[in-house]
Amino acid sequence: MKKLRKRALIYPIVMTVLTYLPILVVAVYSFNESKLSSKWDGFSLKWYAELFRDDSILEALGNSVFLGVTSSVLAAVIATSAALGMAKSKLPLKHWVEKLALLPLIIPEIVLGMVFLAFFSLLGLPFGMLTLIIAHTAFCIPYIYTEVAAALENLDLSAVEAARDLGAGRLTAFFTVTLPMLSPAVISGMFLSFAMSFDDVIISIFVTGVSVNTLPIKVYTQIKTGLSPKINALCTIMLAVSVLCLAIAGILKKIHRKYS
Numbered sequence: 001m002k003k004l005r006k007r008a009l010i011y012p013i014v015m016t017v018l019t020y021l022p023i024l025v026v027a028v029y030s031f032n033e034s035k036l037s038s039k040w041d042g043f044s045l046k047w048y049a050e051l052f053r054d055d056s057i058l059e060a061l062g063n064s065v066f067l068g069v070t071s072s073v074l075a076a077v078i079a080t081s082a083a084l085g086m087a088k089s090k091l092p093l094k095h096w097v098e099k100l101a102l103l104p105l106i107i108p109e110i111v112l113g114m115v116f117l118a119f120f121s122l123l124g125l126p127f128g129m130l131t132l133i134i135a136h137t138a139f140c141i142p143y144i145y146t147e148v149a150a151a152l153e154n155l156d157l158s159a160v161e162a163a164r165d166l167g168a169g170r171l172t173a174f175f176t177v178t179l180p181m182l183s184p185a186v187i188s189g190m191f192l193s194f195a196m197s198f199d200d201v202i203i204s205i206f207v208t209g210v211s212v213n214t215l216p217i218k219v220y221t222q223i224k225t226g227l228s229p230k231i232n233a234l235c236t237i238m239l240a241v242s243v244l245c246l247a248i249a250g251i252l253k254k255i256h257r258k259y260s
Helices: 002-029 046-052 055-088 094-101 109-123 129-153 158-165 170-199 202-207 215-225 229-259
Strands: none
Touching: 002 229, 046 055, 046 229, 055 094, 055 129, 055 170, 055 215, 094 129, 109 129, 109 202, 129 170, 129 202, 170 215, 170 229, 202 215, 215 229
C-alpha cells in the first residue's frame, strides 16, 4: 500500500517539474549578467534596466494594461448584469442559455480569433485598440459571469427585500445592498479576466492593427527575430503580474465564501 502511494506521488512531481522548471530557468536567467543563456556570469539587474529603457516595450506595456483594465471593467458590467438577469429569469431554456454564455471558455483561441477577424472585417471596423477591446471583453465575460453566478446562488435575499420594504428603489437596493455583497466575486472575476487579457497573444494577433502592439505580441515578434535577455526579464515580469492577479482573485474568492 505504501509503495502504491509513493508511486502515485511520482506523477504529480514529474508533471510539476516539467511544467515549472522551464519557467524557473527563464526567471533565473533574467538576472544573468551574460548575454548568453549558456553560461552564468553573475547576478545582475542589467536586463531589467535595458527593458525599461526600451520605449517600444513600454508603449506595448501601456497598451496591455489599458486593454486589460478596460476589457475587465466592461466585461464586469455585462457579466454582472447578465448573471442578475439569468438569476431572475424563468426561461424554459435558461440552463442552455447559461451553457452558451460559457462557450468562449472551451472554444480554441485560434477559432475565436478567426471569428473575430471575420466579424470585424464584415462590419468594416478599423483594426486597432477598439477591436482589441471588443474581442477581449467578449472572452473575459465568462470568467466574471461564473464568479457572479456562483455568488448569486448563495446570496441572502432577505437584506435586499428589507431594503425594498424600507422604501429603497431597485437601483438604490442594488447599489447599496446587492452590489456590495457581490463585489468580492466581481472583483475576483475582474482580476482573473485581467490576467487572461494581459497574457493573450493568439486572439490579439488576429484583431490588432499595424500601429497597435500589446506586450505578448511584442514578445512573440521579438522571439521570432532573435532571443534577447530582455525577453527573459519581460517574461518574468508578465509571469509575476499574472500570478499576482490570480492570487488576489483566489484570496477574494475565499473571503467571499467565508462570509457568504
